[in-house]
Amino acid sequence: MKEDKNKEKDLFEDLFRNTTAESTPAGFTENVMKEINGSEEMEYNPIMNQRKWGIAASVFILIGLSGWLTQSQSSMEETIPFLESLASSTKSLMSNLSGESLKYFLFGFIGISLYFIMDKTLIVSRR
Amino acid sequence: MNTCDDIYYVEQVKKGNTAAYEVLVNKYKDLAYTIALRILKSKEDAEEIAQDAFVNAFTKIDTFNGESKFSTWLYRITFNAAISRSRKFKPDTMTINEEITELPESGLDNQLHKMSADDQKKYLGIALEKLDETDSLILTLYYLNQEKTEEIGHITGLSKSNVKVKLHRARKKLYHELQLLLKSELKTLI
Numbered sequence: 001m002k003e004d005k006n007k008e009k010d011l012f013e014d015l016f017r018n019t020t021a022e023s024t025p026a027g028f029t030e031n032v033m034k035e036i037n038g039s040e041e042m043e044y045n046p047i048m049n050q051r052k053w054g055i056a057a058s059v060f061i062l063i064g065l066s067g068w069l070t071q072s073q074s075s076m077e078e079t080i081p082f083l084e085s086l087a088s089s090t091k092s093l094m095s096n097l098s099g100e101s102l103k104y105f106l107f108g109f110i111g112i113s114l115y116f117i118m119d120k121t122l123i124v125s126r127r
Numbered sequence: 128m129n130t131c132d133d134i135y136y137v138e139q140v141k142k143g144n145t146a147a148y149e150v151l152v153n154k155y156k157d158l159a160y161t162i163a164l165r166i167l168k169s170k171e172d173a174e175e176i177a178q179d180a181f182v183n184a185f186t187k188i189d190t191f192n193g194e195s196k197f198s199t200w201l202y203r204i205t206f207n208a209a210i211s212r213s214r215k216f217k218p219d220t221m222t223i224n225e226e227i228t229e230l231p232e233s234g235l236d237n238q239l240h241k242m243s244a245d246d247q248k249k250y251l252g253i254a255l256e257k258l259d260e261t262d263s264l265i266l267t268l269y270y271l272n273q274e275k276t277e278e279i280g281h282i283t284g285l286s287k288s289n290v291k292v293k294l295h296r297a298r299k300k301l302y303h304e305l306q307l308l309l310k311s312e313l314k315t316l317i
Contacts, residue, residue, distance in 0.1 A: 029149060033148070035182050
């Protein structure tokens with residue numbers, strides 16, 4: 001009985017010796033690394049997040065447009081009611097501010113906007 | 128590359144060097160894939176599970192404290208993922224009689240030794256596929272990866288003595304399956 005057991009053991013040792021582990025399909029490592037780098041980007045590097053850039057670009061365009069509209073009374077004011085109201089409110093606010101305080105106001109506005117963008121982006125990317 | 132190198136690469140990954148993980152993936156991908164394949168018996172599922180296991184291991188790498196080998200830790204993650212998947216979509220399988228005790232008098236060894244390495248691999252693969260997932264995995268880890276019964280226990284969550292018993296039974300079943308296969312092959316030739 002013990003002889004049979006050893007015989008069986010030897011047979012399998014020989015059999016498996018001639019066999020290697022199954023090879024992974026092509027591109028296995030690349031896929032793993034891509035997934036890892038992707039998840040890492042989402043987790044730790046939200047700067048690269050497209051959604052964030054989209055929101056940031058929209059906010060800066062709005063700031064720029066409203067600033068531009070306060071400088072020049074363009075015909076756009078009449079055609080785009082949203083921008084008109086934004087421009088008039090910005091204008092009335094700015095008219096009450098001196099040169100120095102205007103600078104701080106703009107810095108503050110941009111800072112708060114960026115904070116909300118980053119915060120929103122982090123929540124989205126961690127979800 | 129030995130286990131000391133593994134620790135070095137794990138530390139590198141922990142420090143944020145993601146590229147170091149590629150070395151570990153390349154080193155262990157084949158056996159992780161084989162483990163998943165033995166359990167799931169589908170190449171597509173095995174690939175997906177093995178990839179997920181590597182990604183999971185990466186995200187949890189801070190919890191790896193080096194008490195076991197990195198490979199053992201990784202294979203356990205792979206094993207658990209594959210088992211969960213197989214339980215979710217368990218196909219109808221035929222169970223092999225547990226009471227196989229008789230050993231063949233005919234020379235299975237001779238028959239197998241006369242075969243080419245490719246044929247041996249083919250028949251071994253078919254016979255392993257017919258076994259229960261854990262039996263097939265234990266045999267693979269024991270013979271193919273030369274894992275000690277203790278390591279196999281860590282991977283599968285079984286006790287050392289349980290692994291030994293299962294290994295003994297699995298050997299019997301594999302022997303029986305190989306016999307059946309070769310017999311039916313012989314019949315088709317006649």
